[in-house]
Amino acid sequence: EAQVTQNPRYLITVTGKKLTVTCSQNMNHEYMSWYRQDPGLGLRQIYYSMNVEVTDKGDVPEGYKVSRKEKRNFPLILESPSPNQTSLYFCASSGGGTQPQHFGDGTRLSIL
């Protein structure tokens, strides 16, 4: 089954404790992306990757890092999480930047 898998689905943690949200896709997609969704602000792109070892900033990259060492994986790293990063996060993948995206189930992060 074609899917995008994010882990964890839910996480409550404290300020400053490094965390990683994993994202994996099994569709051999080149394009992967991370979004955060906040009430009233919609989905905002954090980082995207057009292929292995190619990543670029989206609209709200501050406080986040990503890596794309393999085609299927695109982890999101919060080196020093802060409460303003409390949000619902989605990973997505597609065959290209102009193709429809497939989303993971989402990760709800709470930073206390």
Next chain:
Amino acid sequence: RKEVEQDPGPFNVPEGATVAFNCTYSNSASQSFFWYRQDCRKEPKLLMSVYSSGNEDGRFTAQLNRASQYISLLIRDSKLSDSATYLCVVSVYSSASKIIFGSGTRLSIRP
């Protein structure tokens, strides 16, 4: 001004009604257009791509007007299960790829 703008709603219509949403975009270089549906606390799911010639999928019709820079979604004979938030998505591709989501329009269908 937001790059992609939608009326946030909520639209509250009776079952069986026809409802239409518009979405405007500001970047004339925008190349791909989509409508997604998002249920509460769930991931967005592709409803349909939007083509220049307009396209239809069952009760859903999407239109693109490049001259006026807007896309529309028409839902005919609405069902209770159509209640959701509808997201307009615009993709711009040049040396980099930019995908912009509208904030969404909430639709509620009442019996």
